[in-house]
Amino acid sequence: MSKIVLVGANHAGTAAVNTILDNYENNEVVVFDRNSNISFLGCGMALWIGEQIKGPEGLFYMTKERIEEKGAKVHLETEIQHIDFEKKVVKAVNKNGEVINETYDKLILATGSLPISPKIKGSNLENVQFVKLYQDAQKAIELLPNKDIKRVAVVGAGYIGVELAEAFQRCGKKVTLIDAAESCLTRYYDSEFRKKMEDNLRNKGIDLQFNQMVSEIKGDTKVEGVLTDKGEYDVDMVVLAIGFRPNTDIAKDSLETFKNGAYKVNLNQQTSKEDVYAIGDCATVYDNSIQDTNYIALATNAVRSGIVAGHNVCGTKLESIGVQGSNGISIYDLKMVSTGMTLEVAKSRGYDAESADWADLQKPEFIEDDNTEVMVKIVYDKATRRILGAQMASSIDISMGIHMFSLAIQEQLTIDKLKLLDIFFLPHFNKPYNYITMAALSAK
Numbered sequence: 001m002s003k004i005v006l007v008g009a010n011h012a013g014t015a016a017v018n019t020i021l022d023n024y025e026n027n028e029v030v031v032f033d034r035n036s037n038i039s040f041l042g043c044g045m046a047l048w049i050g051e052q053i054k055g056p057e058g059l060f061y062m063t064k065e066r067i068e069e070k071g072a073k074v075h076l077e078t079e080i081q082h083i084d085f086e087k088k089v090v091k092a093v094n095k096n097g098e099v100i101n102e103t104y105d106k107l108i109l110a111t112g113s114l115p116i117s118p119k120i121k122g123s124n125l126e127n128v129q130f131v132k133l134y135q136d137a138q139k140a141i142e143l144l145p146n147k148d149i150k151r152v153a154v155v156g157a158g159y160i161g162v163e164l165a166e167a168f169q170r171c172g173k174k175v176t177l178i179d180a181a182e183s184c185l186t187r188y189y190d191s192e193f194r195k196k197m198e199d200n201l202r203n204k205g206i207d208l209q210f211n212q213m214v215s216e217i218k219g220d221t222k223v224e225g226v227l228t229d230k231g232e233y234d235v236d237m238v239v240l241a242i243g244f245r246p247n248t249d250i251a252k253d254s255l256e257t258f259k260n261g262a263y264k265v266n267l268n269q270q271t272s273k274e275d276v277y278a279i280g281d282c283a284t285v286y287d288n289s290i291q292d293t294n295y296i297a298l299a300t301n302a303v304r305s306g307i308v309a310g311h312n313v314c315g316t317k318l319e320s321i322g323v324q325g326s327n328g329i330s331i332y333d334l335k336m337v338s339t340g341m342t343l344e345v346a347k348s349r350g351y352d353a354e355s356a357d358w359a360d361l362q363k364p365e366f367i368e369d370d371n372t373e374v375m376v377k378i379v380y381d382k383a384t385r386r387i388l389g390a391q392m393a394s395s396i397d398i399s400m401g402i403h404m405f406s407l408a409i410q411e412q413l414t415i416d417k418l419k420l421l422d423i424f425f426l427p428h429f430n431k432p433y434n435y436i437t438m439a440a441l442s443a444k
């Protein structure tokens with residue numbers, strides 16, 4: 001029997017605690033989270049703000065009570081403030097200021113990430129909003145009916161920024177989307193895909209302001225505008241979405257960390273201390289596309305790493321198979337999915353990379369209804385022929401296609417292996433010369 005203490009009970013922590021309690025008996029499991037709720041799906045935030053779902057109820061999939069029914073002790077609104085790794089004790093403080101000192105045999109850190117806060121004047125003004133927690137979404141939603149808030153600037157045109165730009169436009173706000181990079185979604189897509197998303201956003205009246213750094217948020221007490229190195233925009237609300245940083249302050253001086261401060265873990269999710277595991281957004285991942293350690297903050301990685309750690313702390317040796325950073329976005333009618341590296345990222349990392357591209361109708365021309373274009377790009381290494389990444393875009397759901405590319409990268413397949421891959425044909429789904437085959441065959 002082991003005593004397992006878990007710090008953080010959102011996606012990674014919930015996955016670990018479920019794995020432990022569903023598969024193993026006789027462990028003592030104690031869970032701490034400083035928030036009042038657990039398992040909030042941030043991915044539903046934009047749908048909630050944009051009124052595409054009725055409310056937030058369905059955005060939670062686990063409760064303190066359900067975890068306790070399975071046998072763990074859960075302390076919510078209780079923050080871990082110190083860890084004594086020698087004595088194996090965590091010090092927790094609850095909302096009433098009471099201190100709990102809890103010993104452990106195995107410790108799992110699942111403290112996640114925090115939104116990056118730009119060091120600019122005005123970031124503490126009223127109506128400046130971060131978007132991470134359930135409470136952040138609640139605050140944003142409370143502001144929406146306010147007639148004084150007509151114009152919203154979203155700073156950061158990554159995944160969160162683009163999704164929220166759509167959400168605020170859907171509820172009648174005039175939206176300006178600002179990014180330091182030359183376009184939106186630069187981490188995930190090459191320029192021809194980004195152009196599609198830019199056109200999509202512009203068509204809905206979203207003002208795109210790229211290649212500029214925000215230097216100040218203007219206003220006396222409330223937001224009145226945003227100043228960048230290229231211009232000034234009159235807005236009533238500012239949403240900051242410029243990325244996440246790992247939340248590792250409590251142990252970053254005691255454990256080995258990655259260049260961005262994430263806890264470095266091995267394939268068993270073990271940190272540099274044998275009995276201490278780290279999972280989710282506070283930890284590194286093994287990235288099969290670069291064949292090296294990386295930091296990729298995604299709920300999917302959080303869940304998988306929680307499962308791996310859950311088995312390992314209970315004595316079953318299980319190794320992560322690594323990740324590809326597979327991701328997707330759906331904005332108005334445009335769906336885009338990607339995995340691994342873009343061509344730009346691959347080149348910037350020093351690969352002699354090339355891409356095989358194809359765009360075609362999904363189904364044969366004689367299918368006149370629901371037949372739309374699909375764009376696919378496969379990135380590969382010219383010398384080894386190894387597939388490094390893939391991107392797809394369409395107005396239909398092409399998400400299952402990207403999972404195949406994800407597996408191909410995981411298994412280190414070459415582009416040539418895809419050329420004659422057995423892909424079935426049925427006019428309802430695709431063409432005999434389907435877009436994946438054609439893209440692969442076009443590889444030089």
Ligand SMILES: Cc1cc2nc3c(=O)[nH]c(=O)nc-3n(C[C@H](O)[C@H](O)[C@H](O)COP(=O)(O)OP(=O)(O)OC[C@H]3O[C@@H](n4cnc5c(N)ncnc54)[C@H](O)[C@@H]3O)c2cc1C
Binds near residue numbers: 281298
């Ligand atoms: C708006 C938005 C949309 C997103 N959409 C997607 C998506 O579509 N797909 C996707 O894959 N990912 C998405 N993500 C990313 C995803 O939410 C994160 O990768 C995921 O939440 C990571 O889970 P985690 O459990 O590792 O960390 P977190 O969710 O950050 O949870 C960490 C937990 O630890 C607790 N904690 C922290 N410090 C302490 C402490 N000292 N003591 C006690 N408790 C502590 C926190 O209260 C929190 O509950 C989105 C994120 C946001 C904000």
Ligand SMILES: NC(=O)c1ccc[n+]([C@@H]2O[C@H](COP(=O)([O-])OP(=O)(O)OC[C@H]3O[C@@H](n4cnc5c(N)ncnc54)[C@H](O)[C@@H]3O)[C@@H](O)[C@H]2O)c1
Binds near residue numbers: 184212327
């Ligand atoms: N659909 C999804 O899978 C999904 C949705 C939301 C969030 N997430 C994940 O959550 C994490 C956080 O998302 P995010 O959108 O905050 O990060 P992100 O990395 O996707 O985007 C951050 C953006 O902010 C820009 N930026 C950085 N500093 C800036 C500055 N000072 N001024 C202006 N722009 C600046 C970057 O160029 C980038 O475009 C990511 O790992 C993301 O993949 C995933």
